[in-house]
Amino acid sequence: MHILWNQIDYQPWDIAHATHNSAMQQDWAYGTSLKALGIEVHRAEVILDGETVALAQFICRRYGFLVGFALCTRGPIWLKPLPADERARIYVALKRSLPMKRPRFALFSPDTLDPSDESLAPLTRVMTGYSTVLIDLTQTPEAFRAGMEGRWRNRLVASEKASLNVVRTGANPAQYRWLLEEEQSQRQSKGFHGLPIEFVESYIHSRSQTSKTMLVLRAEHKKDKVAAMLFLLHGSSATYHVGWSNETGRDTNAHNLLLWQAFHQLKERGIRTLDLGGINTRSLAGISRFKIGSGGKVVTYAGTYV
Numbered sequence: 022m023h024i025l026w027n028q029i030d031y032q033p034w035d036i037a038h039a040t041h042n043s044a045m046q047q048d049w050a051y052g053t054s055l056k057a058l059g060i061e062v063h064r065a066e067v068i069l070d071g072e073t074v075a076l077a078q079f080i081c082r083r084y085g086f087l088v089g090f091a092l093c094t095r096g097p098i099w100l101k102p103l104p105a106d107e108r109a110r111i112y113v114a115l116k117r118s119l120p121m122k123r124p125r126f127a128l129f130s131p132d133t134l135d136p137s138d139e140s141l142a143p144l145t146r147v148m149t150g151y152s153t154v155l156i157d158l159t160q161t162p163e164a165f166r167a168g169m170e171g172r173w174r175n176r177l178v179a180s181e182k183a184s185l186n187v188v189r190t191g192a193n194p195a196q197y198r199w200l201l202e203e204e205q206s207q208r209q210s211k212g213f214h215g216l217p218i219e220f221v222e223s224y225i226h227s228r229s230q231t232s233k234t235m236l237v238l239r240a241e242h243k244k245d246k247v248a249a250m251l252f253l254l255h256g257s258s259a260t261y262h263v264g265w266s267n268e269t270g271r272d273t274n275a276h277n278l279l280l281w282q283a284f285h286q287l288k289e290r291g292i293r294t295l296d297l298g299g300i301n302t303r304s305l306a307g308i309s310r311f312k313i314g315s316g317g318k319v320v321t322y323a324g325t326y327v
Contacts, residue, residue: 022110023068026120029076034064037076037100039256042294044095044132048255050227050234052078057223063091063120067111075099075111081121089125095132095322108140112326129326136323150322154312156295158288165284168316173277180278186241187282190249192231194222200237200249203265221262224253232290238282240275248275252283252295259287261298261312280315 031049038048045051052062061081067074077097083089097111116127129144136146166174190196201218208215225235233254240248248270251263261283266276287295297317300309313319 022114024114024118025066025068026118027064029064029066033073034076035256037073037098041098041100042257043098043255044258044296045253045255045260046080046094047076047078047096047098047132049078050224050255052080053227054220054223055080058217058219061121065097065115065118067097067115069103069107072101074101074103077115079119079121079127081125083122083125087124089121089123090128091119091121091125092128092130092325094130096129097131105139105142109143112140113143126327131323131326133323134320138323141323141326144326146324147327148325150324151299152301152319152321153299154297154315154317154319156284156297156315156317157293158284158295159293162285165281165316170314170316173311173314173316176274177277177281180274183273183275183278184242185247185273185275185278186244187278188239188241189286190237190239192225192235197225197235197237197251198222199246200239200251200263200265203249204263207265221251221253236283236286236290238279238286240270240273240279242269242273242275245269247273248279250276250279250283252287254287254290254292257292258294258296259292260296276311 034049052064056062063079063081065077067077075097077093079091079093081089081091099108112129119125119127128147131141136150169177201221205218207213225231228234235254236252236259238250239246248266249264250261252259253262264276270276284295297312297315300312300319302309
């Protein structure tokens with residue numbers, strides 16, 4: 022086995038990432054955008070018997086100028102099926118060879134649902150896995166509707182009759198920055214946490230074709246903005262990242278209509294899977310019910326391992 026650190030180019034990475042329908046946290050643009058904010062990023066190419074079998078992107082932070090933590094979220098990207106013992110060997114090799122200054126810990130939140138997966142045997146689970154909702158965008162519109170929870174579908178029907186106008190926003194920052202400002206206000210008032218707001222603009226413009234990095238839909242009522250949703254695209258997948266609605270938007274169920282429109286527009290761009298960005302039925306019950314009711318599959322990942 023041979024591991025090359027920070028030598029692979031973005032083109033083969035992007036091809037592999039899209040082919041394997043991988044998560045945003047393993048997208049090349051995700052790492053590049055965090056690098057632009059001064060965050061340390063390392064990318065590994067794992068070669069076995071002369072063939073590249075896995076890719077792994079680590080986002081690194083140091084706390085108190087002492088201990089560093091490198092997190093490989095929803096990775097590695099496995100490029101071919103490997104026996105559990107080979108994958109276990111790769112986890113260990115990545116930890117040992119990570120080119121981050123010591124003392125540091127390498128953590129994995131793998132893109133697997135089974136915490137008893139034998140490949141994780143050399144690692145220790147330190148956090149349980151988070152849950153999200155995945156939407157299969159390859160299905161027909163009829164299947165979409167049939168899979169929705171009844172009340173969610175009824176609200177969609179009501180929103181379709183509510184004289185809302187859905188507008189797709191362009192990639193000029195002036196056209197969507199207001200939404201990021203609303204998101205910042207929401208975080209401050211409700212105690213939300215997430216990626217830095219500056220990350221979004223960097224991510225959107227990380228590629229020359231912004232149609233491959235973002236989709237922003239805005240709902241208007243009598244020419245007034247009432248709701249909006251921002252999706253980040255990565256290869257053949259997308260992730261719901263930011264949403265906002267005022268009282269009129271909530272009264273007209275604008276988010277139901279926006280998400281329904283997003284299903285179609287993302288599918289037209291070749292997106293196969295939409296990740297609704299995580300659910301937490303305890304602290305974010307309302308948002309979680311909205312995501313679950315849309316008809317996607319609820320999945321819980323194995324956890325975080327060191």
